[in-house]
Amino acid sequence: MAEVKPSQDKVNRHGYRSFTLGKFGFDRDEYFAHVTWPGGSHTMPIDKFLRALMRDVAWNFFYGTVNFDEVFGTTNHYGTVDVYAGLYNGGYRAQNKHYVETLSSDQVRALFGAILEDWTNAGFDPFAAPSETGTPFGRKNGTNLPAIQRSRVVAKRMVGLKGDTPLRSDDSGSPVNRQFRDIDQSEPEVHAEPGFEDEVHAFNFFGYLSRSDVTWNPSVTSAVKDSLLCPTTEEYMLPIIHGNDRVEWFVQLSDEIHWDVHDRETGAPRARVIMKAGDVAAMPADIRHQGYSPKRSMLLVWENADSALPELYAKKKLKPNPVDF
Ligand code: PHB
Ligand code: FE
Secondary structure, three states, X not given: OOOOOOOOOOEOOOOOEOEEEOOEEEEEOOOEEEEEEOOEXXXXXXXXXXXXXXXXXXXXXXXXXXXXXXXXXXEEOOOEEEEEEOOOOHHHHHOOOOEEEEEEHHHHHHHHHHHHHHHXXXXXXXXXXXXXXXXXXXXXXXXXXXXXOOOXXXXXXXOXXXXXXXXXXXXXXXXXXXXXXXXXXXOOOOOOOOOOOOOOOOOOHHHHXXXXXXXXXXXXXXXXXXXXXXXXXXXXXXOOEEEOOOOEEEEEOOOEEEEEEEEOOOOOEEEEEEEEOOOEEEEOOOEEEEEEEEEEEEEEEEEEOOOOHHHHHHOOOOOOOOOOO
């Protein structure tokens, strides 16, 4: 396994630190992130890079592959991570120009966290919709630790149950988002039989989601064994191209999202999916996808957290699509 060198303390002429991970180098200037590796280099707009990096760190490398774009990204092996350039790019692969290092998840997370901390300026929130945040561009200008250190909502059983992650309200600092002012905020009445007060529970799911201050950040609002309901509010575009290692179900709860669906390995186009309120889709286990939400919308992502799944799909013991029509 390649060694992770501690990040250097050298500050570049734009005021930012430069970082090394194995043989990868990371540098930023006023507009771009620059990634280098033996035999290649890559440039990404810094807003796009920081939004992708934020998700990769906050989600602990997520399920399967987090493509920052068509070239750079990570694949989660749940303990180790492949950090790659061109690994899932048909053109790079055809010319044998791809590069990958397998590193320990802890090391990669620590280094990515340090990059995120140093390169995120005051006023820029990588989780916010573009209309709700300041600029990431320019010379080094302070930090935004509260934005990048938000803890992800992960309910043990269900949001709002005793001892579990709390409901949201004005008083708890979660106002209704500007685009969800029309959402009814009344809560259901629950009349439990004596003795079952901690077992019977309900809350206004739309009201809860209307108070999310982040975009493209599924949170676990209920868990039944491996079945995780992960709703999220979306605006602008998913900052990563997610390569699935299992099937994911999407339920479009409000408004609409347009999805580009590509082959997971090569990036070759496979489908366009326009999801409107009420639509349900099963995203196959052998694709990558990226969504575009023209206005803030609500999406329910249903994940199966069974750790046996990636291998079952990789060995073709399960079909990549869960339903045949
Ligand atoms: C996904 O890759 O399936 C995904 C990720 C983040 C979201 C929604 C969907 O907010
Ligand atoms: Fe996905």
